Amino acid sequence: MTLPFLTTAVTKTYGISIPVIAGGLMWLSDADYVSAAARAGIMSFITAASFPEPDALRAEIRKCRSLCDGAAFGVNVSMLPKLVPGEKTADVFRLIADEGVQFVETSGRNPEEYMPILKDAGIMVLHKVPSVRYAVKAQSVGVDMVAIVGAECGGHPGMDMIGTMVNAATAAERLTIPYLIGGGIGHGSQIIAALSMGASGVVMGTRFLVAKELNAHADYKARMMEATERDTQLIMHSVRNTVRALANETTATVAKMEQDNPGVTISDLLPHISGQHGRAAYATGDTSRGVLSAGHALAFVDKVEPMAQIVDRLTQEANAALARLSALQSIAPYQESA
Known part of the structure; x- marks a missing residue:
């Protein structure tokens, strides 16, 4: 089903059927998952950091290409917030270019220093940011598209903690390049709202x-289905x-370490x-330990099913939302009484 x-x-x-991006998931966005998204008519990205050895990343890209049946896929490169000795981000981008990958999703910091590598290779750059002010900066350095992923998201919502609705509306006023909206998005009606x-789509x-x-243990998925939008926690704001x-x-x-010790460092928390x-939780199904990224879209996680069926459900929900809007068009505009 398409829109x-x-x-x-x-x-x-x-070249996808509905405007949905399955964002890169650390340790989880492998060739099996990404190619399933591609075949279902949406876009996804292998997480390069999940394959730190160049040969392993190259092999995963080639495996994904063989499974995609000609559909598009990309590679996610999460850049460290600041340079560290021995960082190999440039080498990762060169490997991606050498493999003929046409699309990347970047995040973590300003990609400006790597744009020449990417543009020389004809790679389309989608840069992921936590709020509109960073999107404006990304636009200024030449990225093709931005994904603005707000406070409701799993993973890193940034320090501003701006919600999805505000991000969506302010981005329309401040950007000239296409943008996607993420953070708590998990229902087809939200696609239409965005x-x-x-927005040009959602993440x-x-x-x-x-x-x-998704190559994760059945018990991990069972816990995701049991959880609700109330079962997430914000941590690491102090660092x-x-x-x-x-x-x-x-x-x-x-959270207790941060509360009890205002001077706690990232090294203390490591x-x-x-x-x-x-990574162990995904393999064993023991979700009691580990920082397991999950956002408010847990509200919509209800059963294990193939990616294509999830996408079909999103499409049906989006169509229903459009029908509701169509029905509203027959209502006379509101007029204030004299």
Whole structure:
């Protein structure tokens, strides 16, 4: 099922059926997941950081291409907030270009220094930011499109903590390049709402955590289905690296450390927040430990099903929302009484 009359910059750029991006998920966005999204008519990105060895990333890209049946896919590159010795981000971009990948999703910091590599290779750049002010900056350095992922999102909502509705409306006033909206998005009606506010599409992550093709333990997916929009917790704001994650023993511990010790550092928290804990949870299904990114779209996570069926449901929901809007057009405009 498609929405053929909803043609946006996102559907045209990626050649997809509906304007939905399945954002890169650390440790989870592999060839199986990304190609399932591609075949379902949406766009997704392999997370390069999940494959730190160049040969492994190259192999995953090639595997994904073989599974996509000619549909578009990309690679997510999460750049560290600041340069560290030995950082190999430029090498990752060169590998992506060498493999002929046409699309990247960047995040973490300003991509300006890498734009020459990407543009010389003809790569389309979607840059992910937590609020509109960063989108304006990204626009100024030449990215093609921005994804603005607000306070309701799983993962990193940034320090401003601006909500999705405000991001969507202000972006229309301040940007000239196409933009997507994310953060708490998991229902087809929200796609229509975002488009009506000026967005060219939406970004979803949490909604797809129960996709059949996602390589995570059945118990992990069962916990996602049990959880509600009330079952997330914000941590790490004190170290300027805010994260929204599934509330569990780890988030409770980290929150207490931040409350009890205002001078806590990222190094102090590292034994609890290491990504390896999250990776273990995906493999074992033990969700009691680890920083497991999850947002308010847990409200819409209800059953494990193939990616294509999730996309069909989103499309049906979007069509229903459009029908409601169509019905409203028959209502006479409101006029104040004299």
